Amino acid sequence: MLRDAFRGTTQLARFILRRDRVQLPVWLVAIVALTVGVTASFPSLYPTPEERAIMAVTMENPAVVAMIGPIYGVDDYTYGAMTGNQMLLFMVTAVAVMNILLVIRHTRSDEEHGRIEVIRSLPVGRLAGLGATLLVVGLANVAVALLTGLGLFALGIESIDFAGSMLFGVAMGATGIAFAAVTALFAQLTETSRGATGLSFAALGLAYLVRAVGDVSSETLARLSPLGLILRTEVYVRNLWWPVWVTLGVAAVVAGLAFYLNAVRDLGAGFLRARPGREHATKFLGTPFGLAARLQRTSFIAWAVALFVLGAAYGSVFGDLDAFFESSEMIKMMLPEAAGFSLGEQFTALVLAVMAMFTAVPVALLLLKLGSEERAWRVDTVLAAAVSRRRLLLSYVTLAFLASVLMQGLCGLGFWLASSAAMEEPFGLGQIAAASFVYLPAIWVMLGLAVLLLGWWPKGTGLIWLYIVYSFFVVYLGDLLRLPDGMKRVTPFSHVPQLPVDAMEWGAVAVLTLLALVATALGVAGYRRRDIGV
């Protein structure tokens, strides 16, 4: 009976490997390379024990603990302890994301597209599909564990020993397997792949949140989250294995439940009925702007939250900043000489420039959604109604414009709140707000260029990302790498006065705003005369 149910599992597993022959290696290489690469850079970033000790103090800050997890081995903050402290949570989360996406792809998504139906009509067991998926994904996690463990050990850094490295890798793999099992369960419960993906990421987000609260306030609570639990391995400090066994045990139970539900349900059905949506649209959804906003509601909110957290993250490091700066040659090199200002103020100016470039990303995304709508052939029907092209495009421009103001504001607010909590002499809110909003014209230039590309050369809209990355590179690392001034001048972000260090320059701000307006107007003109959907 059970053998029948799993018949064909190995063939299907091979088929999955064939389908994912590019995707899977890319995930593995990216995850392993990121872990090993960042860890390899620690010795050159913090060469002396004193610097590491200062870093450890910063990492003890509750805001930082909430973000990256508890710190173990403060007294002897070795490179190993540092790796466990700063890397494990992020890498474990990345592995979880990989598992969620892979499992959904081969379970509910295939089922929704009717591909499982074809497979089921062959002499293949009822549980073979899920079995093959978990088999392949399980092997991928084993590969992550081994490659990461060996890769870290191969760095040959003194405190990064074999036992710790293997535990680090296994912790990643075990958490990955746990999230694969959880996702497999959700794929049985919901009827749509969207629903299953949403639930799985919600579970991951909840695990992160429970861990954040738990790490700061309650050890028990932290252990209830799979992410919190796995950090209790205290990698490279005490090397505890019990969290790994607990994680794998729970994963086995959840996977068993998923198999059971898969066996007893109808193909295409789920246990959570898809919630019926609205039968009528709300008042809001009746204009091109309403549509643009409704379609991007979720990503808008997610970016707003993310940028607020990013601001808070930068702000939270201000506690022992001056002491930290004095010790770091690298930070000093990144900051140009400016007499009469504290390093804190100079660092603030740099951080706000960086955050402004992050804000440019959602702003451009919100606008370029119109391009992806066009490629999905959904613009035709909107334009076939009584909607002019100018109105359609300007709806997206308006949304992106509002996002630029709101998100810069939230970024600055997060920064101010967190830095005020950490500093003895905090910045004024007005000071930070001004330093943050002064970057808006530069963001608008990016927005205007995106409109220009969409209007005249829709295939080339990807160039905007290249430009943002370039700007980031020259503004953030320009001083460190001693790049020539000419390279910096070709990005709008370098022409913004860096408050509070620089004096306000209304001229530069006005010129940037004007440029943004001209680019937008030209883009609209192009969009009005070109073919749609070619």
Place this chain on the structure above:
Amino acid sequence: MAVLEIRNLVKRYGNFTALDGIDLEVKQGEVYGFIGPNGAGKTTTIRVVLGILRADAGEVRIFGKDAWRHAVELHKRIAYVPGDVNLWPNLTGGEVIDLFVRLRGKSSAARRDELVRRFDLDTSKKCGTYSKGNRQKVALVAAFASDADLYILDEPTSGLDPLMERVFQECIAEVKAAGKSVLLSSHILSEVERLCDRVSIIRQGKIIETGTLEDLRHLTRTNVRVQTSRPIEGLRELKGVHNVVETERGVTFQVDTDELGSVISHVSRFGILDLQSAPPTLEDLFMHHYKNAGGEL
């Protein structure tokens, strides 16, 4: 008065000429069939009419106004159902119907709800879960719920079941009775035959035939089957007779429609026992024109 008037429309993509001098005229109160195989240029023509693509040459006028320049104003009076209905997977069918109707302007809530009922559509489901037929229903309900003067329908029934196809035909009849005009692109020829007053056949970007079904039939052959008491002599030699086949139940052949009279009078001399003649179906017309034009289907 012509509701839609296309004169010598040309659309090129680089070296490729997608539309090569299209002429077409839809009169008020008329259901106009626009037929041709995939890739012939039906959808491209419609997208130029809607001002989504820009014509390289020629003229498109709707209600006497230029289709590109007055697009927004004209679209208030036009309802459109695309061939591939692409909807937003995370909005419900009901939300999309309301959105389209509102973007177009005039609407009636009662009419909308009635259409939802007639097309038997669950409007509370997300579009991502709809089948092709259900997505088409969304577009059809949105189109017929709008109080338009011109309906442009691009293969609107390719995913509908026969029951819904019937509902669709009723909707067309109602619209026509109200004096509205319809441009119906299709390759379901029986549907065009049943609904359309006039027809244009498009092939490789050119209109190769236009007229009422009657007109078109005169240009082609009638199918005849006849049983006579004595064998018919000299049938194969008669002008306008083709494809003579002797069967157990008589002789079948095709006659050029304008030679029909003389052929029948010849045949009648052999003592007709039974005679059946059928007008060419649209499918025959279609094949005829395609073969004559040397095209491959």
